[in-house]
Amino acid sequence: MTRRVLVASRNAKKLNELRRILDEAGIAGIEIIGLNDVPPYDEAPETGATFEENALTKAHDGFAATGIPCVADDSGLEVDALNGMPGVLSARWSGAHGNDEANNTLLLSQLGDVPDQRRGARFVSACALVADGVEEVVRGEWPGVIGRKPVGDGGFGYDPIFYPAGGDVSSAQLTPAEKDAASHRGRALRQLLPALAGLAAG
Incomplete structure (x- = not known):
């Protein structure tokens, strides 16, 4: 029997990421929708006010x-x-929700005079x-640093x-598999695998 699990997103890349992580962990019996x-x-x-609050809601x-x-x-x-x-304002940093190019441009301009050694950041x-x-x-x-200009055409945001x-x-130059292995979402989703395996078994 297959157990359906809803991912509260319309982003096909997010759905496929969880599918790949389940496959990699050998967890069968779950259909991601x-x-x-x-x-x-x-x-x-x-x-x-926090990522956790928004995700739980x-x-x-x-x-x-x-x-x-x-x-x-x-x-x-x-x-x-x-x-x-x-x-938590990342998706609408430039004002319009989900305008990746505008968000990146604004962030780079805000960091224009910040030296390389102080450009630390993390995806959460x-x-x-x-x-x-x-x-x-x-x-x-997923810790890292902010570059000086956009590079790569993979990924999003x-x-x-x-x-x-x-x-x-850049993370836009990684393959999907490389990104899954290291990314913030991959790291978080792997922590949910025991609970998801329990749903599949139940």
């Missing part, structure tokens, strides 16, 4: 609306020189799983300007 696969429901605005909304175990994530970029911003992902009798929130972090610690390519 997204918001495009269920009837529309009212989604609460992301007004939480999204997971509760998805489970309450559909009755299907729900995984939700909230993720973004924390830049040391900006006191941890853009943080909080992932929540809500199901009958299950409520779990985990956090993954701030990937073209983020250089993972210890590497010399």
Whole structure:
């Protein structure tokens, strides 16, 4: 018997990332579906002060609306020189939600005179799983630095300007497998594997 798990996202890359991580862990019996696969429901605005708060709200909304175990994530970029911003405002840093190019351009201009040694940053992902009798929130972090200009055409969001610690390519230059192995969301999702395996077994 296959257990459906809803990922509270319309981003095909996020759905495929969890599918790959489940396959890699050898967890069978779970079918990952997204918001495009269920009837529309009212989604609460992301007004939480933390990634964890937003992820948990999204997971509760998805489970309450559909009755299907729900995984939700909230993720973004924390830049040391900006006191941890853009943080939960990452997707709408330039004003318009999800305008990656504008967000990257604004962030680079804000860091224009910041020297290389002070351009530390980290991607953060909080992932929540809500199901009958299950409520779990985990956090993954991916440290690195902000480059001087966008490089690479893979990934999305701030990937073209983020250089993972210890590497010399941007996260937009990594293959999907390389990114899964290291990324903040991959690190968080792997922490949910025991709970997801329990759902599959149940």
